[in-house]
Amino acid sequence: MNDLPVPEAELHAFVDGELSAERQAQIVAWLAQHPADAARVHAYRTQKEQLRRLYDPLLDESWPVSLNARVSQMQSPSASRSLFDADDKAVLSTSPENQRVVRTPLPRSLFHKGHWLAGGLLTLSGVLVGWLAHAYLQPPVTPIVSLPRQAAVAHAVYSPDIRRPVEISAENEEQLVNWLSKRLGARVRPARLGPLGYQLIGGRLLPGNSGPVAQFMYHDASGQRLTLYLSSENTANQETAFRFVAQGPLNVFYWVDGQFGYALSAAIDKDELARLAKAVHEQFEPR
Amino acid sequence: MDGRALLAELPRLRRYARALVGERAAADDLVQDTLERAWARSAQWQADSNLRAWLLTIMHHLRADQLRRRSLPLTSADESELPCRPTQSDGLELDALAAAIGQLPEEQRAVLLLVALEEMRYADVASTLAIPLGTVMSRLARARERLRQILDEESGGTRLRVVQ
Numbered sequence: 001m002n003d004l005p006v007p008e009a010e011l012h013a014f015v016d017g018e019l020s021a022e023r024q025a026q027i028v029a030w031l032a033q034h035p036a037d038a039a040r041v042h043a044y045r046t047q048k049e050q051l052r053r054l055y056d057p058l059l060d061e062s063w064p065v066s067l068n069a070r071v072s073q074m075q076s077p078s079a080s081r082s083l084f085d086a087d088d089k090a091v092l093s094t095s096p097e098n099q100r101v102v103r104t105p106l107p108r109s110l111f112h113k114g115h116w117l118a119g120g121l122l123t124l125s126g127v128l129v130g131w132l133a134h135a136y137l138q139p140p141v142t143p144i145v146s147l148p149r150q151a152a153v154a155h156a157v158y159s160p161d162i163r164r165p166v167e168i169s170a171e172n173e174e175q176l177v178n179w180l181s182k183r184l185g186a187r188v189r190p191a192r193l194g195p196l197g198y199q200l201i202g203g204r205l206l207p208g209n210s211g212p213v214a215q216f217m218y219h220d221a222s223g224q225r226l227t228l229y230l231s232s233e234n235t236a237n238q239e240t241a242f243r244f245v246a247q248g249p250l251n252v253f254y255w256v257d258g259q260f261g262y263a264l265s266a267a268i269d270k271d272e273l274a275r276l277a278k279a280v281h282e283q284f285e286p287r
Numbered sequence: 288m289d290g291r292a293l294l295a296e297l298p299r300l301r302r303y304a305r306a307l308v309g310e311r312a313a314a315d316d317l318v319q320d321t322l323e324r325a326w327a328r329s330a331q332w333q334a335d336s337n338l339r340a341w342l343l344t345i346m347h348h349l350r351a352d353q354l355r356r357r358s359l360p361l362t363s364a365d366e367s368e369l370p371c372r373p374t375q376s377d378g379l380e381l382d383a384l385a386a387a388i389g390q391l392p393e394e395q396r397a398v399l400l401l402v403a404l405e406e407m408r409y410a411d412v413a414s415t416l417a418i419p420l421g422t423v424m425s426r427l428a429r430a431r432e433r434l435r436q437i438l439d440e441e442s443g444g445t446r447l448r449v450v451q
Contacts, residue, residue, distance in 0.1 A: 008428055009424045009428065012424065012427055012428060012431065013409070016402055016409070018408065018409055040435070043431075043435045043438075044431050044435075047384070047403065047431060047434055047435070047438075048402075048403040050380065050381060050384050051306075051384070051388075051399075051400070051403045051404055052403070052404065053381060054306075054381045054384055054385055054388075055302050055305070055306045055404055056302070058298075058301060058302040058305055058306075059298045059299065059301075059302050060298075061298075061301070248313075249310070249312040249313045249316060250312075267312035268312075269319075
């Protein structure tokens with residue numbers, strides 16, 4: 001055995017089993033006489049072992065909803081490559097522009113609303129269609145541009161909070177609803193998302209542009225949190241299509257309906273969030 | 288390519304992505320993007336080559352793209368960055384390790400994780416990350432030394448024991 005110091009790279013290669021048996025044995029002999037190197041080797045091995053202990057439990061973790069959808073597509077015998085075309089995810093957060101606004105079709109139910117047909121002015125339907133199309137094609141008007149941003153920030157601030165995510169919890173829902181309604185000056189209530197896997201945690205009052213707004217928080221079985229941001233500040237009283245913004249990992253659907261602005265935020269797949277947004281929209285539709 | 292072969296790699300891809308990226312939603316996005324790109328390009332995969340290494344290579348390309356155009360990220364919506372609650376006795380040690388891992392530069396973390404978690408040979412790490420072997424070695428050495436320092440500081444220097 002020669003007494004030349006073992007190069008650092010070889011200590012790593014020793015730990016990772018990259019050396020020949022012969023060299024491996026020489027290093028064992030070296031370590032026996034060089035406690036500092038032996039301590040390093042020990043530390044590196046411990047790191048390696050602890051990394052496995054730290055991350056191996058993830059192997060058994062259930063898959064998130066967003067992956068499940070893809071997984072079931074891949075498992076189906078008819079899965080074809082066209083399901084996964086590159087364009088498919090153009091609006092997800094990893095798209096070249098990280099923030100995009102897209103429109104998804106307005107739910108049919110919006111067209112059943114009385115007010116734009118009021119007066120039976122069907123002769124003006126051409127004008128109305130034009131107006132609707134105009135409303136569709138316009139970029140978001142100023143007041144609602146801030147809506148998703150505010151909702152996203154509120155989501156980012158409160159949803160990671162383990163101990164105090166809400167001011168009033170779902171057990172006291174009646175109290176929560178009365179309080180928020182009183183403060184917002186309009187009847188507000190949380191949407192029911194239980195059938196879609198999200199249970200209400202509770203809600204809180206937040207400052208909006210000119211007054212109070214409400215945030216309801218939900219979670220699913222895996223602990224994934226979802227927030228519904230509700231503003232009654234929309235004095236323009238217009239309606240909009242669903243709009244979508246991705247901000248980093250967070251996806252936000254938002255829309256304006258009459259006096260209320262709604263924004264639904266969660267770090268979940270866009271399609272999944274769209275389903276939830278439609279469910280919320282349907283529940284708040286005026287009857 | 289059989290979709291099921293891809294799916295069989297999913298748990299390991301997720302483990303690696305979470306360890307690399309740290310935060311659950313971002314890691315899962317990365318895995319999903321990886322799967323989709325792999326599926327879209329499955330014609331490029333050679334049947335006798337290592338599927339996992341190919342997937343990890345794709346993941347690293349995607350991750351490099353992400354880092355290049357990273358915008359201001361919002362905080363994670365997840366309740367915790369720590370993926371697991373290990374047994375009481377080693378809970379604190381592992382917490383410290385998770386925090387220390389998070390402090391490493393990502394390029395060093397990637398090398399360390401490929402070696403430690405994926406048990407890849409140095410040469411395979413080099414080709415997966417498209418870096419020279421010497422760079423693999425220097426990043427690995429720096430990562431391990433840095434971790435050792437951080438963990439030693441955490442435990443007030445009492446951790447150092449000589450065994451062997």
